[in-house]
Amino acid sequence: MASILSVERLVKRFPAPGAAKAFIWAVSDVSFDIEKGETLGLVGESGSGKTTVGRCLLRLVEPTSGRIVFLDQDIAKMNLRDFRSLRAKIQIVFQEPHESLDPRMTIAAAIGEPLKLVKHMTRLEQSDRIIEVARQVLIPKEDLTKYPHELSGGQLQRAGVARAMITNPELIVLDEPTSLLDSSVRAEIMELLIDLQQKTDVSYLFVSHDLTSVEHISHRVAVMYLGKIVETGTTKQVFEAPLHPYTRSLLSSVLVADPAKEHVRAPLVGEIPSPINRPTGCFLHTRCPIAIDACRTVTPELVDLGRGHRVSCIRVAPLPSQVFARNQLVAWTDNRGFARAEGTDGQRTELGTERH
Amino acid sequence: MHWFGWKGRFILRRLGLLVLQVWGIVTTVFILIQLLPGDPTYLLGGEFSTPSTRASIAQDLGLDQPIYVRYFKYMENVLHGDLGTSYFTGKPILEEVLRHFTATFELVTFAFIVAVGLGIPLGIWSAVSRKGFLKNIPTAYGMVAGALPEFWWALMSILILYVILGFAPAPIGRIDVSVDPPHTITGLYTLDALMTGNVSAFASSLAHLVLPGLTLAFVNAAPIVKVTRTQMLEVMSSGFVRYAQACGMKRGRIYRDALKNALLPVITYSGLVYGFLISGAVLVETVFSWGGLGQFAVSSVVNSDYLAVAGSVMFIASFALTVYVLMDILQAVVDPRTNR
Numbered sequence: 001m002a003s004i005l006s007v008e009r010l011v012k013r014f015p016a017p018g019a020a021k022a023f024i025w026a027v028s029d030v031s032f033d034i035e036k037g038e039t040l041g042l043v044g045e046s047g048s049g050k051t052t053v054g055r056c057l058l059r060l061v062e063p064t065s066g067r068i069v070f071l072d073q074d075i076a077k078m079n080l081r082d083f084r085s086l087r088a089k090i091q092i093v094f095q096e097p098h099e100s101l102d103p104r105m106t107i108a109a110a111i112g113e114p115l116k117l118v119k120h121m122t123r124l125e126q127s128d129r130i131i132e133v134a135r136q137v138l139i140p141k142e143d144l145t146k147y148p149h150e151l152s153g154g155q156l157q158r159a160g161v162a163r164a165m166i167t168n169p170e171l172i173v174l175d176e177p178t179s180l181l182d183s184s185v186r187a188e189i190m191e192l193l194i195d196l197q198q199k200t201d202v203s204y205l206f207v208s209h210d211l212t213s214v215e216h217i218s219h220r221v222a223v224m225y226l227g228k229i230v231e232t233g234t235t236k237q238v239f240e241a242p243l244h245p246y247t248r249s250l251l252s253s254v255l256v257a258d259p260a261k262e263h264v265r266a267p268l269v270g271e272i273p274s275p276i277n278r279p280t281g282c283f284l285h286t287r288c289p290i291a292i293d294a295c296r297t298v299t300p301e302l303v304d305l306g307r308g309h310r311v312s313c314i315r316v317a318p319l320p321s322q323v324f325a326r327n328q329l330v331a332w333t334d335n336r337g338f339a340r341a342e343g344t345d346g347q348r349t350e351l352g353t354e355r356h
Numbered sequence: 357m358h359w360f361g362w363k364g365r366f367i368l369r370r371l372g373l374l375v376l377q378v379w380g381i382v383t384t385v386f387i388l389i390q391l392l393p394g395d396p397t398y399l400l401g402g403e404f405s406t407p408s409t410r411a412s413i414a415q416d417l418g419l420d421q422p423i424y425v426r427y428f429k430y431m432e433n434v435l436h437g438d439l440g441t442s443y444f445t446g447k448p449i450l451e452e453v454l455r456h457f458t459a460t461f462e463l464v465t466f467a468f469i470v471a472v473g474l475g476i477p478l479g480i481w482s483a484v485s486r487k488g489f490l491k492n493i494p495t496a497y498g499m500v501a502g503a504l505p506e507f508w509w510a511l512m513s514i515l516i517l518y519v520i521l522g523f524a525p526a527p528i529g530r531i532d533v534s535v536d537p538p539h540t541i542t543g544l545y546t547l548d549a550l551m552t553g554n555v556s557a558f559a560s561s562l563a564h565l566v567l568p569g570l571t572l573a574f575v576n577a578a579p580i581v582k583v584t585r586t587q588m589l590e591v592m593s594s595g596f597v598r599y600a601q602a603c604g605m606k607r608g609r610i611y612r613d614a615l616k617n618a619l620l621p622v623i624t625y626s627g628l629v630y631g632f633l634i635s636g637a638v639l640v641e642t643v644f645s646w647g648g649l650g651q652f653a654v655s656s657v658v659n660s661d662y663l664a665v666a667g668s669v670m671f672i673a674s675f676a677l678t679v680y681v682l683m684d685i686l687q688a689v690v691d692p693r694t695n696r
Contacts, residue, residue, distance in 0.1 A: 058602045080604070087604040100595030104616050110596075114603050163599075 003033040003069075004170050004203055005057070010066035010076070012052050016276050025275050026052040028227040030066075034171065037197065039204040041218030041235065043211060043250070047272055049227035054173040054207045058092055059083060071170065088117040091164035095176040097156035101148040108134075108144040111162045118167055129166060136199075137162040137192060154185035158192065165196060171203045179210055190217055211254050215239050220308075223247045226275060226283040229302065233309035243311045245288050282313065290315050366688050374681050381673045386430055389662045390423060396443050396660050417443070439670070440663035444656070449667040453649065457671060458543030459530060460641065460648035464633040466546075466565050467572035472626050475577035479584025479622075483592065484611055494581040501578040510571045510643040517567060525563045527644045532560040568644040572637055576629050583625045587618040620691060627683030631676030 010030045016022035027049040034040045042050045056063045057070070059080065068076040070090060075083055091114065094100040101110045112130045115121060121129075134144055137158045148156055157177060164172050174193070178186040194217060197204065208214050214221060215235055222232040223246065231244040242248045249268045268287040273279055279286050285295035294314060302310040303317035311317045396417065397410040405413075414420050418429065433440065439449035482494045501509075517524040530545050531537055538548040538557040546565060549558035591597060591614040600610045638650025653668035655661075 060598060060602055084604045087602075092599065092602045094595045094599060096595050100599050102596040102613055102617065104613075105596075113600070113605075116605065117603055 002036065004036050004071060005034040005205075006067075006069040007032050007053075007057075008067040008069070010053065010056060010068065011064045012049075012056055012061060013064050019276075022276050025227050025278060027056065027063075028278075030224070030227070030229055032222050032229065032232065034203045034205060036170070036203055037201040038220065039197065039206055039218045041214035041221040042205060042207045042224060043209065043214050043221060044224035045209060045250075045272060047226075047275065048224040049275075050207045050209075050224050051175055052227075053224075054092070054175050054205055057171075057173055057205065058087075058090060060092075084117070088114065088167035089170045090173070091167065091169040091171070092173040092175060093157070093160045093164050093177045095180055097153050097160055097180070098148065100160055101156055103148055106145055106147060107139065107151065107159050110148070111144075111159055111166060114163060114167045133162045133166045136165065136196065152185075153181055154188060157181060157185075157189055161189070161192060161196070165200070165202070168200070169202060171205065174204050174206045174208075176208050176210075177206075178213055179208060186213065193217060211239075211251065223250065226273065226278060228283060228312065230284070230313070231309075231311045232302070234307075237307070237309040241309075243305070243309070243316045244313050245290055245315075246284050284313075363688055367685050370681055370684055374677060377677050378670075378674050381677075382431065382434055382670055383427075385666045385669050385673075386427055389666050392657075392660070392662065392665075396662060399660050400443055434670070439667035442656075442661055442664045444659050444661045444664065449664050452652065452664065453667050453671050455543070456647060456649040456652040456668075457675075459646055460634060460637060460650060462530070462544040462546065463565065463568055463641070463646060463648060464572070464630070464637050466569040467576065467637070468626075468630045468633060470569060470573035471577040471580055471629065474573065475580030475626075476584050476619075476622060478577070479581040480588055480611070480615065482581070483585045483588035494578075494585050498578045498582050501575050505639065506571060506575045507639040507643050509575060510568065510640045513567050513571055514643070524567045525560070527567060529645055529647060530561055530564050531557065532564070535560040537561075564644075568637075568640050568646060572633065572640050576633065580622065580626060580629065584618070584622050587621050588614065591615075591618040620687060623690075624683055624687055627679055631679040634675055635672045 008031050010027055011025075012027040013023040013025050016024050030049075030053055032040060042053060044050045052061060055061045056076075057068060059075070063076045066076060067074050070086065073086070075086060078086075101107075105113070108127075108130050111133060112126055115126050115129065130144070131141065134141065139155065139158050139162060143151060143155065148159075151159070160177070177193075178189050181189060190213060193204065196202065204217070206214060206217055218235045220233065221235050221238040222229045223238065223244065224230070225246045231238060231242065231247045238247060239251065242251050246268070268284075268289070270287045273283070273286055279296075281294075281296045281298055282288070282291070282300050285291040288295065292315065298314050300312040300314045300317075302312045304310045305317055395410075397413045397419070398405070400413050401409045411420070418426060421429070430440075437450060439453065441447065442449050442452055445452065478497070479494060482491055485491060514524070514527050518527060525532060535557055538545060538554045538561075539552050541548045541551055545561035546558060549555075549561055594617075597610060597614050600613065635650050635653075637646075637648060638654060640646070641648040641651045642654075649668055649672060653665060653672070656664035656668060
């Protein structure tokens with residue numbers, strides 16, 4: 001299958017307020033692909049840069065460097081007038097349903113807003129399309145003439161989804177679309193998104209810190225820490241056999257509903273470092289439970305441990321050139337396709353503890 | 357049917373509240389006046405008047421009556437539109453108040469239109485401009501215009517535009533002494549002159565209006581700029597604007613949609629400014645010898661002309677309240693969120 005989106009070495013830095021030469025490094029060197037009909041979950045704490053990645057794709061923030069190849073065109077440096085013709089193909093749903101709809105527009109007008117991007121559509125065709133999309137997202141016809149303040153958060157988010165779907169996009173950036181909703185409403189929206197994807201083969205970039213939602217909707221997952229992807233793979237690989245210490249701690253913070261499952265707590269110490277003064281070497285070394293001296297100096301790269309499960313950690317996935325003394329962790333892929341890691345001294349470290 | 361829905365009830369309630377507020381004002385004014393120092397019988401009878409003369413003056417004015425009798429008598433008169441007679445000029449106070457009010461009204465309305473016409477575009481402009489230097493204009497303007505009192509600006513404008521440059525007419529009154537005021541229709545000189553086709557009176561009254569009007573507008577536009585800018589910035593950072601940007605909507609269109617949402621609080625705020633100006637213009641009126649209502653009220657205080665003070669305060673307060681009510685109603689009518 002062909003990728004419809006390919007992000008290569010994306011960097012976004014903002015000038016730090018108050019400091020002349022300092023920068024906030026929101027995104028440092030991020031690469032990923034999304035295939036047609038696929039959902040990539042982008043996970044991370046607030047401040048990890050995941051939202052900035054999503055916004056770069058729509059040029060809501062201008063990327064500093066890197067390529068964003070969407071439908072075989074690099075949109076990162078494309079001038080905005082040329083990009084306008086592609087806007088209909090890449091859409092976004094925001095987090096705040098109340099805020100992301102104009103209080104002075106009816107629901108129908110809001111849903112129809114992106115149709116201004118599509119030329120050659122009569123008014124009748126437009127209203128037909130609005131009604132059609134509203135039906136797809138289960139917004140009752142009588143709600144179309146209402147204003148946003150008259151609807152619930154869930155209904156508004158349906159309108160947000162309808163608005164994104166109306167131009168038949170290839171890719172929708174879902175920027176934490178469910179994190180402000182009640183859990184029952186959240187489940188409905190998730191089902192709606194999955195259903196729409198099956199019907200239209202649209203691709204999603206699902207940006208969220210809500211791991212349960214990400215696991216539910218994503219085919220593949222990328223975990224971000226301080227503007228970098230630290231681990232990526234299929235949802236199964238990342239959730240069932242996480243390898244990077246950061247992913248492991250992130251996952252261990254989620255309560256597991258099944259008491260038969262072993263619950264490993266692997267907390268990180270301290271706070272997330274400032275994106276202005278980032279640590280040297282591996283960004284996690286200041287908080288990592290398994291960091292060694294080399295982590296402070298060596299910048300890890302994403303290493304493929306088989307079947308697309310890639311990890312950026314010299315302790316788990318050392319580059320061939322990086323050989324460390326004693327207790328080197330070795331990673332491999334087991335017969336079920338999951339990556340595993342174990343110390344060379346034969347002892348299982350905390351990292352190697354299996355999560356069934 | 358729609359009219360007697362949510363909005364109709366809101367408007368009725370608001371009007372009912374207005375009646376209560378005005379009653380409160382009349383009562384408060386009455387009480388405050390009783391507390392004012394100074395004895396009008398001295399002023400009218402003279403410093404060396406005998407106690408018996410003063411007693412008979414007090415009797416004429418009804419000042420010997422118990423306070424509640426005076427209160428009910430006063431309320432009754434007010435309801436009949438009788439605000440009493442000025443101790444000082446001997447004219448009915450309502451007539452005096454209205455005459456001075458039209459002067460103030462003309463000045464303040466002119467200033468208000470200029471302030472809004474200047475403040476709102478400047479606020480929008482500074483909110484949407486991305487260049488650093490434009491962004492700082494309203495802050496600088498607010499500091500300069502707000503930090504120095506109106507009368508100082510009034511004096512400066514007279515010094516520069518009248519004394520030095522000689523552009524402006526002498527800052528005395530509403531029209532040149534040599535020009536006859538236009539035939540009174542509305543009491544607003546410029547409007548009356550226009551309606552009667554009196555060109556020289558129009559030119560003269562407009563020329564006299566410009567300096568005090570611009571002074572008031574200059575000072576009072578500053579907060580309007582700020583409010584507009586803040587509102588506009590807030591709306592521009594909200595989700596639906598970001599979405600419109602994500603869709604690549606034309607910038608002008610985005611600004612227009614944002615403005616619709618930002619303008620409502622600005623309208624409310626402008627109403628406050630207008631209501632305030634009616635009494636707040638007094639310093640500028642004094643500098644330009646405008647003969648407005650604020651000036652009349654102040655001189656009435658100095659003269660211990662109790663009833664005139666009461667009449668002025670009542671009129672100013674009721675006018676301001678009416679403006680606020682109209683703003684509330686306008687807001688209710690315009691805002692879709694108050695639909696039901």
